[in-house]
Structures are given as C-alpha cells and as structure tokens.
Amino acid sequence: MxxxxxxxxxxxxxxxxxxxxxxxxxxxxxxxxxxxxxxxxxxxxxxxxxxxxxxxxxxxxxxxxxxxxxxxxxxxxxxxxxxxxxxxxxxxxxxxxxxxxxxxxxxxxxxxxxxxxxxHNNIVNCKVYSVEALPSKILKRIEKAIQTSKKDIIKPNGKLVLENEIRPEILGGLILEVNDGEKIVDLSIASKVTKLNNVLNESI
CATH class of the missing domain: 1.10.520.20 (N-terminal domain of the delta subunit of the F1F0-ATP synthase)
Structure with a gap:
C-alpha cells in the first residue's frame, strides 16, 4: 500500500x-x-x-x-x-x-x-479509418485541418499523431476518431447508407 x-x-x-x-x-x-x-x-x-x-x-x-x-x-x-x-x-x-x-x-x-x-504529454491521437491506405498528401491535408480546427483539439504545445487504419466495412469515405473515441467524425458511406435506410423506414 x-x-x-x-x-x-x-x-x-x-x-x-x-x-x-x-x-x-x-x-x-x-x-x-x-x-x-x-x-x-x-x-x-x-x-x-x-x-x-x-x-x-x-x-x-x-x-x-x-x-x-x-x-x-x-x-x-x-x-x-x-x-x-x-x-x-x-x-x-x-x-x-x-x-x-x-x-x-x-x-x-x-x-x-x-x-x-x-x-499528460499533450499528445492527440487521431485514427483515420478508410477502405484503403490514404496517400501522404491526403493525410497531410487532414493533419492540417485538425491543427487549424476552431475546436482547439490540439493545445499550443501539443502534438498530433495521425494513424491510418484500413476498415473495408465502411465502404468508402472516412471516419476520424480522436483519442479513442473522445471525438468522432463519421464521413463514411456506410454511415450515410444507414441514415438513408432510417429515413426510408420512418417514411413507410
């Protein structure tokens, strides 16, 4: 003890x-x-x-x-x-x-x-899920977008660690997950299909 x-x-x-x-x-x-x-x-x-x-x-x-x-x-x-x-x-x-x-x-x-x-180390971990590996040019654009976000995701003395993971099940588009689910931005096709199905089911 x-x-x-x-x-x-x-x-x-x-x-x-x-x-x-x-x-x-x-x-x-x-x-x-x-x-x-x-x-x-x-x-x-x-x-x-x-x-x-x-x-x-x-x-x-x-x-x-x-x-x-x-x-x-x-x-x-x-x-x-x-x-x-x-x-x-x-x-x-x-x-x-x-x-x-x-x-x-x-x-x-x-x-x-x-x-x-x-x-503790002011590190922001962001996982980018995509159907296939993204080119470095796209990852840099995503990194810049996060760093300049008005949401103040990264502190002035902080560091961003970007990881690209392959998830075929999202069908297309992207999902951004910050710090193990602290923030999630779902831009995947699978998500849009689900939303469309929900709308259709509500309309019937």
Whole structure:
C-alpha cells in the first residue's frame, strides 16, 4: 500500500483528464502515485512492459487473471512475477489489485493509463479509418485541418499523431476518431447508407 506521506502528495496531483469508470479510477490513482513519487516515465514503461507480457501466448495470461477462483496466494505470486522489474508505484499497485481480486481489470486499466499518458504529454491521437491506405498528401491535408480546427483539439504545445487504419466495412469515405473515441467524425458511406435506410423506414 502507499504510505501516508505518499498519499498526501498524491492528493495534490491533478490528473490531465477525468476518467469515470472503475478502471479509470484505478488508472488515475496509479497516475497520481507515479507523479507524486517522481517516477512517472519509468512507471509508464513498466506498464507497457506488463501489457506486452500479457499479450503473449495468445492471451493465456489474461485468461489466467480473469479466473475468479484464484486464491490470494496465487494472485500475489502472479503479480510478484509479473512486476519483477516494475517501479515501486506499479509494484504496489499490482499488489492492491491482487488483494482486491481485481486483476481481471488490469488490461483495461493499462489502456486507460495510456489515455492519461497522451493527455499528460499533450499528445492527440487521431485514427483515420478508410477502405484503403490514404496517400501522404491526403493525410497531410487532414493533419492540417485538425491543427487549424476552431475546436482547439490540439493545445499550443501539443502534438498530433495521425494513424491510418484500413476498415473495408465502411465502404468508402472516412471516419476520424480522436483519442479513442473522445471525438468522432463519421464521413463514411456506410454511415450515410444507414441514415438513408432510417429515413426510408420512418417514411413507410
């Protein structure tokens, strides 16, 4: 568990964004602990290493920690092995999850921590979904449009990371997704077809 003094410093740390689900609350708690103990960057790397470990062997470790019948001894042994080289904030946090039988939330907690990390570093992640890979010229135009948007999506000292992902099911057009669904602009043909079908059904 975190010490009393660490908790006092932790309460003074403000998270860059607010997450409301249970996993988000856990991720925020870890974020504050890592920042207050001045081990943020190292703790983020520890989490990324744990995420990589969990993704191996076709997700067998994820299935293991999702087992509700695991004893406290088994859970404790698992986190000790998983967090061998983790920072103190991450190691302590894993122990708390084990004690509370919440290890099944770990993958989602890490994903939520990654959202906090983007905000912490003023990074805006934008995924551009299209039927086929877009030429760099088009991606640059999209990047410029986002950067000059009146919505103030990117802070003055922020950074935009643009990713182009192939989604044949959208049929055509584009879908822009900012920070894992924080903002979505759906310009896909599939969306327009759905809207047309809805209008037709309402008219009948």
């Amino acid at each position: 975190f010490s009393v003094s660490a908790k006092r410093f932790q309460s003074a740390v403000k998270a860059p964004i607010q997450l409301f689900n249970l996993e988000g609350v856990y991720a925020t708690s870890l974020y504050k602990a890592a920042v207050s103990l001045k081990q943020y960057d190292a703790s983020y790397k520890s989490l990324e290493a744990i995420k990589s470990s969990l993704s191996k062997d076709n997700g067998k470790l994820i299935k293991f920690i999702s087992n509700p019948t695991l004893t406290l001894v088994e859970r404790t042994a698992f986190v000790k092995a998983l967090g061998t080289s983790a920072t103190a904030p991450v190691s302590n946090f894993l122990s708390i999850l084990a004690e509370n039988n919440r290890l099944n939330l770990l993958p989602t907690i890490i994903n939520d921590f990654e959202k906090l990390n983007l905000a």
